[in-house]
Amino acid sequence: MKKPVLLFLLLACHTFLRAQAVTYETAKKKAKASFDEALNAMRNYQPAQALRSLEEAIKIEPNFADAYGQMGLTYSELKDYPNAIKAFEKLKSIDEAGLAPVMLSYARALAGMGNFVQALAIVNQYSTPQRQSPLVKSLKANFEFAVQAATNVPFQPHNLGPGINTKDPEYFPSATIDGKTLVFTRRVGGRNEDFYISQWDSAAQSWGAAKDMGEPVNTEFNEGAQNISQDGSMLVYTGCDFPNGRGSCDLYVSLRNKDGGWLPPQNMGAPINTRGWDSQPCLAPDNQTLYFTRATTDAGYDIFMSQRKPDGSWDVPVRLDSNINTPGNETTPFIHADNQTLFFASNGHPGYGGMDIFYSRRQPNGQWGPAVNLGFPINTIDEDASLFVAADGKTAFFASDRSDSRGALDIYSFELYPAARPLQTLYVTGFVYDVKSNAHLQATLDLIDLQTGLVIASVKSDADGHYLVPLPVGKDYAFNVNKPGYLFYSGNFSLKTTIGDTPTTQNIPLQPIATDAVTILHNIFFDNKAYALEPGSLPELDRLVQLLQDNPGLHIEISGHTDNVGSDKDNQLLSENRAKAVVNYLQQKGIAATRLQAKGYGKTKPIADNGSEEGRAKNRRTEVRITGVQ
Template identity: 35%
Template structure:
């Protein structure tokens, strides 16, 4: 993007040098003028031939060298542009012409990774240019990038490989996004090499052998005659937010998937979209924060990263991500990791290796830290875009522009020192009716047991019953599955120790009826104690809500132990634990008449008491519906 903007500036600026030409050769001037007519129409081959002929007529025709260099630069033939600029610089008269050459020589050297000459030319330019603040600002960035690149030559041990030709089937493919389970890769496909060629969203599904399948159109509801671009997919793969570009600009749209069908997209409205360019979304794994790129008023630079939070009333008015992330230049391609603590993004305004580099920034105590350059060879003097990282944080995907109008998708294995310490863990499965065995749509909500707050909320698919939720590493969680007319389901997960393997958990919900029972997996007691631990409060409040909403239901709170200890001791301990639960419920205005208690000791084990794990399963609190009275 930076290069395209600068090409435009150079093409406009070069016309100034066409006034008062240095040559007196009429034929050379005629060829120069004719070449300019071809140049402005984008017919570069004809323009190059005519300019070379003009130089043959007068080898000291300085403006012809400059004009020729701008064309090479537009074609991204930076070495040819550099050589041509050097010849013109030798012929150029003192300021202001020489400063134009210094500026352009700094740029084309940076884009070739020639940092020493870039620094030299940028420094010389800054010594004499004081008025053109835009060029001064860019030259300072180039100078900083050259200094950074010269001081940071060590390469990380990345393993970078292109995806197979069965995936990279389009002239250009970019902006990948992946579901949290790593099974679906969605990306933007451009069907031609020109910027205005049609773009669609396509999806590749991982095969049993681990290879990606051939991409297919995501949906006829999503891909239209307009250009559908950069997208983000929810962790469970059923909520898509994507970019739609038309003649008047780009906006963000959303679509939801039920079964195998995507809904008709809806514009996300004025809290997200502006009258300017809005694109490149990234949705957090909990679905509550949306990051995207906008050039709206109120930013810190050209393109800035903004974010919006999901409230009970919908998406909040977008807020600028602030100076920890945004610079006076351009920040694009945000990707918020599933741990919701790390943001990856691309910038051309931070210290780096030239052009757009990929950075990572971590959040602590609700504030962003300092951006970290992801280093070589991921970053180099070329532009990098659209980097995403897997849930475990050990690998990712990004697109690389290999030549003009040609890009491919790459898989990258991260070096250990750059692997996130806050990985995400995927729990997935189905939710079904225990009686009919049919899939049902239920709410699945995740709570941090220590912080006692909701972390994420999703719904199972009404057609397939499938769900997927991400549990950030480093905490203990309660997972609740709810649907009106059913007993809620309670699960416990301990991810305090960091990385875990993905878990499949198929859940059946019991319709409300007599003898329906559930295990309260998130009620905790210390060994040989019956006082409720603080992290039990979430589960107990769920029981309170259930009984308050169902006053006609009478339940039995049952305590169970393993076979350690005597039978008499176990009976007493289990009864006391049941009493503790009942006492809490009564303290929350649940009528005593709705509750009965019983301690079963070790008489009703779920599994044989043969291992520590099995004994843990047998130490539990259950509640069972023993009667449903008439209202």
């Protein structure tokens, strides 16, 4: 959208009263003509032509103050702040008083180069009781924030190159969790928005030539602001003024088919879409939570969240709380693969000017923490938004019209500084199957933070049983797989010290509920030689409670097992007490004692070699065996 040219015409009607400066009134006729040409070029949004005309005017009149002032304004419009500062400072050297009409633009140019101290000083000088406009107040607040922040953050952006960027604008990048697929929006010919897709070339260590995604996703209408799911199975995006739309802009979803193509997109419908503006969607890594931007009647643009219901439909969207949303505008939400870090843009939180990019961490209670500004020069005095961070937690992608762009907006990457990084996120993939028939199963896979008990991801395997679950590094997790009619599967991932980037493949066997079916509870924890349940055991115990509540005719035996270290007597007693501790917990949760048995087997039923620590750890276990189904 083009900006008004009123700012650029300011000097046309202003006479600089300086003894040594040349004004429009005192300039030579040819200099005046060139100056008039510059103003006309700005009226027609031709800043490059305007600068050429101003240079001509200055050649004729080297002290043409009006021309230097207009040149500073024009360079500022182009975000060429170094040259804007040169022009303003030349004006100042001719006659300092002549700088008055453009002081705020001069201050913005200084701030654009990170000189916030001097920029604030100029705004304070300008800010008299008679000059307390909203612009003055906002600039002062922005520059005071910047001065207080003081330290710049590391930022070295890298253009993604000719495989991605062209003379046309490219923006809204998003990638899959394996880092192999990049999808973005391109405005073709400056008019039609379509999606393009690129694959990572590991040999060349660069992105391959992007291809038009084609039908049925791309159409004659504008598609934009897309997000590809972490597993690559879904594409959510914005479509505006579509024939089947509910409002000005709606959210749509397309699913990947078995052949690797895409199915015809579907309008996500109510309650996601309204008669207003709904846009900029982003899926959580488990594909069960959707974040997006909605125009509101009371607070501009805000970020909303909706969760998927068991039947596949979406629940009524909820507006995120005041740690995220403000009376200003919040846009471009992006939830990282760790499902713990939310990035978004806002002009309502304290920042450097325009829209800034912020991040918020999910707290132990599940709520979002305070918004943190990403800092300068990632954020600038201009509009900054639409950040995507890869699963590695450090590679960030964004769109910018920097000086080395190949056209308008290009997509860049940079290494996000450590304090702002989300958790590096690996993933486990495979399929779920019936242990007796080997049939692949649709099931629910939950990744649970053992420290907080929070479900980090809840993923459903597809019709063929295949799944992908994100694994944020730095924590220990329970990994439970559930399906009605089956014993749940209990797994564990200890990732507190994992630094590598290798994904895990794991096919999950599920035991049909039947007498003598057995499963190991890998997330029941006791201290060494103790039988008091540790807090990390509670998520799995509660999962067992739920299984018994869902199957009221189920009777089970809880068995304790030890390694061969220590006396037989001590091991037998320890195993019995540990089994009893689990049974006691189940009874406290309302499970009838008649349905439960506790039995200790000591070291008598090893499942691994006691000659290694790894084997002994496997032998120290708690099992569930079905003793009856009524």
